[in-house]
Amino acid sequence: MNDVSLVPAKLNVDGLSNTDVARVQAFLPYCAGRTRCRWQLAPAGDLGHALFVDVDEPATINGAHRVPGGIVRIQRRGASRVPSGDPMVLSSPLQLEEFIQMLQRVEARMARAAVMTPAAAAFLPTPAAWSRPPGGDGAPLLAKTTAAAWPAHAARQPDGEAPGAVSLTAAYRLKRWPPAGILSTHRYNARLASFLSARHLTPRQLSTFSNVDSSWCVEFLSALQGVGLLDRQEATAHPLRASQSPPEHAVAAPAHRSANLLGRIRRRLGIE
Amino acid sequence: MADHKIVFAGSPGAGKTTAIGAISDRPPIVTDVRNSDSSLKKDFTTVGMDYGELDLGDGERVRLFGTPGQARFDFLWSILANNALGLVILIDNSRADPLRDLGLYLDGFKHLLPEVACTVGVGRTESHPSPSLDEFGDLLAARGLVCPVLPVDVRRRDDVLLIIDTVLAQAESRMA
Numbered sequence: 001m002n003d004v005s006l007v008p009a010k011l012n013v014d015g016l017s018n019t020d021v022a023r024v025q026a027f028l029p030y031c032a033g034r035t036r037c038r039w040q041l042a043p044a045g046d047l048g049h050a051l052f053v054d055v056d057e058p059a060t061i062n063g064a065h066r067v068p069g070g071i072v073r074i075q076r077r078g079a080s081r082v083p084s085g086d087p088m089v090l091s092s093p094l095q096l097e098e099f100i101q102m103l104q105r106v107e108a109r110m111a112r113a114a115v116m117t118p119a120a121a122a123f124l125p126t127p128a129a130w131s132r133p134p135g136g137d138g139a140p141l142l143a144k145t146t147a148a149a150w151p152a153h154a155a156r157q158p159d160g161e162a163p164g165a166v167s168l169t170a171a172y173r174l175k176r177w178p179p180a181g182i183l184s185t186h187r188y189n190a191r192l193a194s195f196l197s198a199r200h201l202t203p204r205q206l207s208t209f210s211n212v213d214s215s216w217c218v219e220f221l222s223a224l225q226g227v228g229l230l231d232r233q234e235a236t237a238h239p240l241r242a243s244q245s246p247p248e249h250a251v252a253a254p255a256h257r258s259a260n261l262l263g264r265i266r267r268r269l270g271i272e
Numbered sequence: 273m274a275d276h277k278i279v280f281a282g283s284p285g286a287g288k289t290t291a292i293g294a295i296s297d298r299p300p301i302v303t304d305v306r307n308s309d310s311s312l313k314k315d316f317t318t319v320g321m322d323y324g325e326l327d328l329g330d331g332e333r334v335r336l337f338g339t340p341g342q343a344r345f346d347f348l349w350s351i352l353a354n355n356a357l358g359l360v361i362l363i364d365n366s367r368a369d370p371l372r373d374l375g376l377y378l379d380g381f382k383h384l385l386p387e388v389a390c391t392v393g394v395g396r397t398e399s400h401p402s403p404s405l406d407e408f409g410d411l412l413a414a415r416g417l418v419c420p421v422l423p424v425d426v427r428r429r430d431d432v433l434l435i436i437d438t439v440l441a442q443a444e445s446r447m448a
Contacts, residue, residue, distance in 0.1 A: 070401055088401070109404070176413035177421050180405040190422055190434060194441035197418040198389070201445065209444060258447035261276065262440045264328050269295060271437050 009037035009110075010048035011103075012067070017054060020074060023094045024052070030096060035103045050106045054092075055081045068181040069106035110181065166221045171200035172230040182223060188212045192220050200233045211272075277335040278439065279353040280322070281381070282362030283373040284341035286395055287426030289322045291362060292336045294432040296324025300338070321352065349380045358389040358439035362424065363408070365400040371411055378415060385417060389442035393424035393435045 011028075013021050028039055042048030050069030056076070070088055075081050077091040090102050166172070174196045183189045188210070195201060195209050203221055207214035224230050266272075280288040292300045301323040322338030337352050339345070353359050361377045363370050374392065378385065392408060408421045420438040424431045 070404075174418050177409040177418055179409070180421075180423075183422075190420060190438055191441050194391070194420050194438040195445045197420065198442045198445035199448070209448070210441065259444060261328075261332070262444045262447075264332070265326065265334060265440060266437070268326060268328055269433055269436060271433055271440075 009039050009050075009069075009107075010042035010046060011039050012042040012046065012048035012051045014042075014044075015051070015053035016074060017092075020052075020054070020092055020094055024099070027094070027096050027099050031100055031103060034100045036107050037103075039103060049110060050103075052090075055079075068184075069110045072102055072106065166203060166218050166225055167232075168203055168218075169234070171202045171205070171233045172196060172221055172225070173198075173200040173233070174224070175229055175231050178224060178229055182227075186216070186220075188216065189220055192217060193224075196221075196224075196230070200231070274332045275335055276332070276357045277337055277352075277355070278358045278360065278436070279356045280336065280338040280360045280362060281349055281353070281377055282339075282341060282360075282393075283364045283367055283370070283377075285367070286341065286362035286364040286393075287424075288338035288341065288362055291360070291393075291424075291426040291432050291435075292322050292324040292338050294426060294429045295326065295436065296336055297327050298325060300324040300336070321348065343376060343380075346376075346380045349377075350384060353381060353384050353388060356384075356388055358391070358436075358443055359384070360391055360393060360435055360439060362393045362395060362426070364396055365394050365403070366396045370394070371403055371407060374408060374411055378412075378417070385419075389439045389446060390417075391420040391422065391435050391438045391442070393422055393426075393431075395424050395426060397423045 051067045051071045055073050073089050074092045203218050207217045324336035326334040339349050
């Protein structure tokens with residue numbers, strides 16, 4: 001537990017009254033040892049890993065549904081705007097024990113959202129990093145922060161390969177749809193996962209089909225591989241043999257008409 | 273004229289008609305009647321099907337069909353979705369049992385799902401975060417299905433386009 005409790009996680013309390021914020025600040029030091037993450041308040045503009053909002057002061061917060069730990073609603077003690085039995089509802093004024101138990105539930109949601117330990121989930125890139133362009137200098141190192149930081153939870157790899165390592169000559173396919181916590185790190189991820197849901201693809205094929213930068217494709221594959229979500233096939237058994245050159249345009253040739261149709265639909269709808 | 277189709281299915285009130293309207297070239301043709309089902313929080317509901325079109329030029333078009341949501345019309349679902357380019361299942365997370373709703377549609381399209389690109393869009397997740405998207409993913413995984421599960425607000429065209437993008441991505445991957 002000691003190593004895990006060092007994992008930082010951020011709590012967004014922008015939607016709370018000054019009184020409740022003060023109580024949260026007072027409670028946080030007492031959470032050590034009771035929660036798996038080391039919780040701290042999220043800086044301004046950072047959605048954090050969990051969002052606390054006041055039901056009496058509803059506000060629209062863009063991207064709130066993507067917060068991995070979920071939204072905790074605070075209502076006055078005795079009020080019934082939301083059912084008190086709802087596990088994501090706390091009563092105000094906040095009480096220490098209820099607050100800690102809520103953080104424990106939030107950590108459980110983070111774990112479910114990422115199919116990894118709560119500690120690993122806390123390493124997901126912060127929402128502030130989600131808008132960084134793929135492949136750029138500031139690209140979130142999703143794979144490194146999951147598999148590399150928590151090798152015990154990484155998928156089994158062929159001998160000699162690091163957990164989460166992606167081979168450029170192997171083809172990968174999703175075993176199941178990825179957790180929202182992984183997909184929400186970038187807008188391209190849902191598209192990439194969709195391609196991977198239907199067949200085995202090499203990193204290069206994935207980049208060609210999706211028109212997404214290859215470095216980001218490798219990063220994304222590595223993140224999925226790191227949490228055991230990918231089935232791997234060696235490219236030699238792959239019918240497209242895309243790992244052999246020149247694959248970039250050749251992969252689309254067998255289904256040129258179909259690809260053309262789908263491309264026209266995309267263009268017609270204005271999908272990049 | 274070459275025709276293709278994308279089918280929108282899902283629970284009553286999930287926004288199939290609105291989703292079609294978000295991308296159709298023309299206002300969708302709807303077959304709504306005054307709602308007689310007290311469990312649905314809306315005045316009108318679709319009993320036949322909704323219809324929209326996307327003209328691709330050169331004589332090609334994509335027909336957009338919306339199935340009636342209520343289970344008593346399930347005989348129509350597979351008929352409409354047969355040979356579809358893709359299937360969108362929209363779930364209203366504010367309903368009593370959204371996971372059961374999804375199960376109902378997965379059963380209804382069971383024979384088509386291995387062949388048809390399918391994406392699940394879950395609506396009203398901001399006001400009703402439970403069940404989570406990952407719980408929908410769990411349900412699909414338990415059935416051996418790997419389909420995109422995404423939050424959607426059908427009033428936002430960008431959300432609908434993302435759903436369509438994931439359908440097309442699966443279709444392209446299958447066709448290659």
